[in-house]
Amino acid sequence: MRDDGIDMGGTAARRPGEPWRELNDVGCGYLSVYFSEPLARWPIREITRPADNKSDPNIETGTYGLFSTCEPGMRNRIVHDGAATVFFLTTRKKHQGRVISGYYHLGWYTEGTQGAVNRDYALAADTVRFIDPILATDLPEPLATLCSAPFRTMKPIDALAVASLRSLCDERPDRTKEYLGEVTRIESFARARSGYAYPSWAREGGFTWDDADDYYQTDAELSKVPNSSKSRKWRCRVCGYLIKSGALLKKCPLCKQMATLAPEEEVA
């Protein structure tokens, strides 16, 4: 437990104040699948994913959807349904199958840069716990079937499944510090190779709470922006820069303005 009251394996972050609001918890939750880093010893997010560097789950701040545009539908439902516990699943190597690596218990939410009009909510955890990964098929039933059945990116789960998965995670040693160490190590590795920890965003450093202020919703005039681009190309409406990215980025890599990118679709 940290001195600011957030249970997170001893890392430095802070309890969210403004503009964060308390998230309702009705007991249910989500399973959330993420790409894991092939170069890491622990299954952290895929920081080095080519042209699509990943910032979520952002365990260094205990946030989800603050720095990325991942899973707007899930974030929206979490806020509106009070589904406050998210379990993270990933596949390390195809033949090994899916593992559960940890969970967030979410305590707060706020509007992200794209605003509520785009269902863009950022989520912040009051508890972050990552563990020695458990193979989904090794879980007791019905959790094994629930977690290993094919679904693409996320699945809502009921309160009973949340309670069972959470107690399985809580009875295992907390490895969050080891995961955090791998985030730092992989960022340094990427920086040594390209000059950037996150080359797809021209971002040299990692993420801390000091970066959060740039990612809050401040523009009341926001319009709807598609979350995907068939061409994987995006144009900045401020500086005109054309970027290639698998996902919509919240910040323009060139002019560093927020919420300025829109899909650039090829004209047939």
Ligand SMILES: [Zn+2]
């Ligand atoms: Zn720009």
